[in-house]
Amino acid sequence: MDPRQPQSLPAELRTERLLLRCWRPQDRIAFARMNADPRVMEFFPAVQSREESDAVADRIEAHFQQHGFGLWAVEIPGITPFAGFIGLTHTRFETHFTPTVEIGWRLAADHWNRGYATEGARAALDFGYTTLGLNEIVSFTVPTNLRSRRVMEKIGMMHCPDDDFDHPLVPEGHRLRRHVLYRLGR
Ligand SMILES: CC(C)(COP(=O)(O)OP(=O)(O)OC[C@H]1O[C@@H](n2cnc3c(N)ncnc32)[C@H](O)[C@@H]1OP(=O)(O)O)[C@@H](O)C(=O)NCCC(=O)NCCS
DSSP: OOOSOGGGSOSOEEOSSOEEEOOOTTHHHHHHHHHTOTTTTTTSSSOOOHHHHHHHHHHHHHHHHHHSOOEEEEEETTTEEEEEEEEEEEOOSOSTTOSOEEEEEEEOGGGTTSSHHHHHHHHHHHIIIIISOOSEEEEEEOTTOHHHHHHHHHTTOEEOGGGOEEOTTSOTTOTTOEEEEEEEEO
16 A cells, blocks of 8 residues: 555654654653553553553654654654654555554643644645655544544544444443544545
């Protein structure tokens, strides 16, 4: 699905206020801190231990190795070296809209509501359409994650209720199994 060789892709993206960059070993400390914060993990099954957080970082770095893009580490120059991640990934489960590339974001709560997710997401979308040549990018979350849905709406994604789905990696009967899907074509 990747039309370009990983090594030919730009390593980082810049926006007016953000640097979306490759991960550094020291990012893992701040990443674990945010993944242990109940506010950040409200719409995930549980807060994460240091080991679980590192496993997510390992998976993110492996995606960069394989594809040359992924969930970039977000630096806010002059404010913080690491605020979370924003970026694109190949969806890692099978359902009616896969295979596809999804856009995602997770920021430390101290940096919410300043438009950072929207700003970074716009740069990631542009990268997906212009550099990767994708025709469509999706995003999904639980219906009650209004902050994330608001970001999806602000970047122009469309929700079609017919697309709503049960997340295959969430156990049957779990309160977080049902998801809404947003799509945006090139
Ligand atoms: C989702 C997340 C990345 C948004 O980051 P952010 O930088 O605060 O996003 P933005 O500032 O660009 O936009 C947030 C929007 O949500 C709105 N918002 C904030 N709290 C809200 C609430 N409780 N209900 C509805 N909308 C809300 C803001 O007002 C803003 O919209 P506006 O610009 O129209 O006013 C951040 O909240 C986060 O990391 N959450 C935890 C992890 C997560 O849920 N990730 C997504 C998993 S799918």
